[in-house]
Amino acid sequence: MSTLAASNKRSFWSVVWDYITTVDHKKIGVLYLIAGGFFFLLGGLEALAIRWQLVKPMNDFVSAGFYNELITMHGTTMIFLAAMPLIFAFMNAVIPLQIGARDVAFPFLNSLGLWLFVFGGIMLNVGWFTGGAADAGWTAYTPLSTISPGEGMDYYVIGLQISGAGTLMAGINFLVTIINMRAPGMTYMRLPLFTWTSFVASALILFAFPALTVGLFLMMFDRMFDSAFFDPAMGGNSIIWQHLFWIFGHPEVYILILPIFGVFSEVVSTFSRKRLFGYSAMVFATVLIAFLGFMVWAHHMFTVGMGAAANAIFAVATMTIAVPTGIKIFNWLFTMWRGSIQITTPMLYALGFIPTFTIGGMTGVMLAAATADYQYHDSYFVIAHFHYVIIGGTVFGLLAATHYWWPRMFNRMLDERLGKITFWIFFVGFHLTFMIQHFLGLWGMPRRYWVYLPDQGLDLGNAISTAGAFLMAIAVLILLYNIIKTAIKGEPCGDDPWDGRTLEWAVPIPAPHYNFKQVPLVRGLDPLWVEKMDGRKEMTPSEPLDDIHMPNNTVLPFVMTIGFFIAGFGFIYQKYDNALNALIFVGMGIALGAMLVRSLKDDLGYHIPKKELEKEARK
Amino acid sequence: MTEQDIMNPKKMPLQPEKATLEGKNKFLGFWFFLGGEAVLFASLFGTYLALNGSLNGGKSAEEMFGLPLVFIMTMLLLTSSLTSVYAMHHLRNNDFKRLQLWMSITVILGLGFLACEIYEFYHYITDYGFTFRSSAFGSAFYTLVGFHGGHVVFGLAWITALIVRNAKRGLNLYNAPKYYIASLYWHFIDVVWVFIFTVVYLMGVL
Ligand code: HEM
Ligand SMILES: [Cu+2]
Numbered sequence: 068m069s070t071l072a073a074s075n076k077r078s079f080w081s082v083v084w085d086y087i088t089t090v091d092h093k094k095i096g097v098l099y100l101i102a103g104g105f106f107f108l109l110g111g112l113e114a115l116a117i118r119w120q121l122v123k124p125m126n127d128f129v130s131a132g133f134y135n136e137l138i139t140m141h142g143t144t145m146i147f148l149a150a151m152p153l154i155f156a157f158m159n160a161v162i163p164l165q166i167g168a169r170d171v172a173f174p175f176l177n178s179l180g181l182w183l184f185v186f187g188g189i190m191l192n193v194g195w196f197t198g199g200a201a202d203a204g205w206t207a208y209t210p211l212s213t214i215s216p217g218e219g220m221d222y223y224v225i226g227l228q229i230s231g232a233g234t235l236m237a238g239i240n241f242l243v244t245i246i247n248m249r250a251p252g253m254t255y256m257r258l259p260l261f262t263w264t265s266f267v268a269s270a271l272i273l274f275a276f277p278a279l280t281v282g283l284f285l286m287m288f289d290r291m292f293d294s295a296f297f298d299p300a301m302g303g304n305s306i307i308w309q310h311l312f313w314i315f316g317h318p319e320v321y322i323l324i325l326p327i328f329g330v331f332s333e334v335v336s337t338f339s340r341k342r343l344f345g346y347s348a349m350v351f352a353t354v355l356i357a358f359l360g361f362m363v364w365a366h367h368m369f370t371v372g373m374g375a376a377a378n379a380i381f382a383v384a385t386m387t388i389a390v391p392t393g394i395k396i397f398n399w400l401f402t403m404w405r406g407s408i409q410i411t412t413p414m415l416y417a418l419g420f421i422p423t424f425t426i427g428g429m430t431g432v433m434l435a436a437a438t439a440d441y442q443y444h445d446s447y448f449v450i451a452h453f454h455y456v457i458i459g460g461t462v463f464g465l466l467a468a469t470h471y472w473w474p475r476m477f478n479r480m481l482d483e484r485l486g487k488i489t490f491w492i493f494f495v496g497f498h499l500t501f502m503i504q505h506f507l508g509l510w511g512m513p514r515r516y517w518v519y520l521p522d523q524g525l526d527l528g529n530a531i532s533t534a535g536a537f538l539m540a541i542a543v544l545i546l547l548y549n550i551i552k553t554a555i556k557g558e559p560c561g562d563d564p565w566d567g568r569t570l571e572w573a574v575p576i577p578a579p580h581y582n583f584k585q586v587p588l589v590r591g592l593d594p595l596w597v598e599k600m601d602g603r604k605e606m607t608p609s610e611p612l613d614d615i616h617m618p619n620n621t622v623l624p625f626v627m628t629i630g631f632f633i634a635g636f637g638f639i640y641q642k643y644d645n646a647l648n649a650l651i652f653v654g655m656g657i658a659l660g661a662m663l664v665r666s667l668k669d670d671l672g673y674h675i676p677k678k679e680l681e682k683e684a685r686k
Numbered sequence: 687m688t689e690q691d692i693m694n695p696k697k698m699p700l701q702p703e704k705a706t707l708e709g710k711n712k713f714l715g716f717w718f719f720l721g722g723e724a725v726l727f728a729s730l731f732g733t734y735l736a737l738n739g740s741l742n743g744g745k746s747a748e749e750m751f752g753l754p755l756v757f758i759m760t761m762l763l764l765t766s767s768l769t770s771v772y773a774m775h776h777l778r779n780n781d782f783k784r785l786q787l788w789m790s791i792t793v794i795l796g797l798g799f800l801a802c803e804i805y806e807f808y809h810y811i812t813d814y815g816f817t818f819r820s821s822a823f824g825s826a827f828y829t830l831v832g833f834h835g836g837h838v839v840f841g842l843a844w845i846t847a848l849i850v851r852n853a854k855r856g857l858n859l860y861n862a863p864k865y866y867i868a869s870l871y872w873h874f875i876d877v878v879w880v881f882i883f884t885v886v887y888l889m890g891v892l
Contacts, residue, residue, distance in 0.1 A: 172711040235722060243715040247707070273722045281729035285829070295742070296733065302822035303738025307733055313727070351892055421758035616687075666844070667851045669860060671689050 088620040090174035096159030103152035110144035124521035133201035142205030164571035167250025172243035179624035180236035187230025194222035209305040238272030252589030264329030275318035275654035282311035296677035313364035327464030338414040339406025352391035370548040378437040412486030416467035427455030448508025480555040496538025568593035578647040630658030703866035742821030747890030755880040768794035
């Protein structure tokens with residue numbers, strides 16, 4: 068791996084220090100990939116434990132309480148600590164390159180966002196070691212979550228609050244980066260689709276996460292400071308949590324899928340050797356999905372008792388989202404139509420994604436029929452639906468992105484043969500696990516139950532589902548083997564290994580830390596392809612060679628995060644002993660102190676002089 | 687742009703807060719941040735509206751809230767917004783002394799607001815036993831108004847830090863955006879208060 072290999076000569080600790088203090092979006096991308104990948108494996112282990120418990124009726128592999136912790140932590144980990152950070156990994160690694168920028172708009176915030184996510188994730192998992200992790204479901208419905216004993220749900224609240232703050236910063240950073248840092252000629256309607264969809268997803272983050280922030284604050288106050296938001300005995304109302312959670316939660320599912328739509332758009336176009344069909348319709352559909360995504364949250368609450376009128380409105384609003392989604396599906400199909408298709412690993416994932424995701428969308432529309440949802444709700448049918456969209460969409464997309472951008476990030480190609488084997492095992496394992504769950508749901512199996520009775524017609528289906536889960540695990544192991552193998556034995560892949568179309572492939576591999584010696588001039592959609600078609604090998608520069616301005620590394624984001632992390636423990640444990648309030652003051656003191664230093668100490672970055680750049684060019 | 691151009695610009699541009707790329711990024715990023723803050727307060731308002739009738743046997747808004755004090759608070763905060771506009775006017779004029787002066791007045795008015803708010807909370811707690819824990823209404827009230835108050839405290843600390851930090855040097859292209867977004871933040875706090883005044887207090891007593 069280039070970034071790691073290049074630093075082999077330095078001592079281990081100097082490399083660690085470099086990564087802790089880095090503000091380089093490429094390194095931050097690598098860190099997101101490592102941390103997100105770690106949590107993905109952790110969440111996967113939890114999933115295997117869940118499936119093993121359900122492999123046969125009345126199983127006693129885990130206790131009921133532990134089962135609750137497993138399902139809660141599996142969902143929370145996968146959504147907040149695996150899927151989103153892995154998306155951020157590729158956003159960081161690719162977007163500045165795709166828009167011809169040397170950097171992101173807020174390198175400091177970018178680093179802060181990363182560390183907040185990492186330590187928020189650790190916080191969530193500390194619960195395992197202090198008498199039980201969170202156990203009220205990833206949706207943490209009140210009053211179950213507010214009366215759940217122990218500290219598990221406290222860790223949920225504080226952990227998500229910390230990592231959520233990080234996500235918000237990452238979102239703002241990418242919004243401003245994409246608006247302000249584009250190279251000359253990179254107009255909005257020339258943005259690669261991955262950049263476009265990430266841009267819209269960032270806007271969703273900005274407007275959705277604060278609702279979760281507030282929900283978490285209220286839950287924190289109820290649990291730790293005895294307020295009465297969700298306590299009916301004191302006049303509280305537990306439905307407020309559901310609204311706040313889903314006002315965040317539904318946009319969240321589009322945060323998870325929109326950037327992935329972007330990934331597949333790039334992959335399909337690259338490996339069909341055609342420009343994307345219906346580019347502007349794609350952009351329009353993305354924006355429309357985001358817009359509608361804010362108006363449908365109550366489809367998660369059809370059975371709460373909102374009344375027929377509200378249910379009807381939210382049902383219809385929900386169904387309309389299928390329209391822009393359908394537009395996208397057809398655009399991908401038409402992009403492939405008469406293209407010269409290359410079946411590479413990323414392309415395989417794209418081909419697997421289209422039918423899989425379509426099934427997930429179809430069950431979504433079924434669920435959106437409010438009256439029918441009284442039957443489906445809280446059954447395995449819902450579990451099947453959202454795994455079809457989240458695994459069949461987001462995870463397939465992340466795996467495609469991993470294979471597609473791996474050479475961009477690490478100067479190695481992943482082994483294509485192993486990649487294809489991974490795909491097929493994963494694909495088969497996935498459908499084996501989740502197709503049957505639709506039927507288990509319709510046959511009456513509720514979600515989140517620890518055991519089921521024998522001879523209810525659920526035995527075989529569950530056994531099949533568990534078998535599929537282990538196939539997926541095998542696929543992931545092969546992927547890991549592939550990564551290790553190519554890291555040790557692989558050859559450097561050199562520039563532009565896929566014969567790419569977009570700007571990230573115009574940057575040499577490995578990339579210099581300033582990305583572009585001269586910012587390129589963009590002359591059309593798929594700018595690199597435009598140049599290739601004109602017989603050039605490289606981008607035309609938009610400026611003469613000159614000094615390059617870069618930001619300084621800084622340890623402050625890390626320190627700030629440690630501060631919040633310490634304060635978090637104070638908040639959780641102050642109820643036992645007032646003296647523990649000291650932790651809150653120390654932690655917040657560190658965090659606010661670091662903030663003050665950031666505000667007061669001038670940090671103008673540094674310049675790479677022109678002479679040095681010329682010298683490098685001659686080498 | 688060299689460091690010299692940023693820290694000691696020979697000629698101050700018309701909009702020093704947006705003269706550098708960093709300044710432009712800060713300006714736009716902060717607007718986005720305020721968008722997120724708007725959703726945060728909207729969620730708090732929604733919660734408050736759902737719970738403001740849940741008295742749990744305690745006194746209602748109508749029985750407790752007195753408009754005169756709240757009116758004074760509103761005036762203090764609105765005026766402080768105005769003074770920060772003057773400050774921004776002098777930022778554009780490159781008149782650093784007056785910029786500092788008006789920012790300081792903003793801080794003083796903000797402190798006045800805060801003092802009133804602390805008195806108000808104290809009054810409710812001691813005279814009515816209306817606390818964060820006494821009812822869902824209490825939780826929602828103190829959380830909404832308290833979040834706003836917390837924003838005021840943060841804003842005051844921030845602006846004070848800027849005033850002190852830059853006292854010995856003049857305006858430049860590096861600190862101009864900092865002043866500018868601090869004043870944006872202050873306006874935002876003011877706008878939120880206008881909503882609190884209307885939704886919590888006016889609608890509470892009328
Ligand atoms: C055509 C588009 C879609 C429609 C119409 C749709 C509709 C629905 C409905 C009505 C529910 C609630 C079911 C219930 O609890 O009874 C639901 C649940 C869910 N959907 Fe979708 N959905 C769509 C796409 C997606 C996508 C793209 C994702 C994520 C990438 C997603 C993720 C989820 C999740 C996570 C849940 C379950 C949350 C929970 O209760 O734990 N959906 N969907
Ligand atoms: Cu939804």
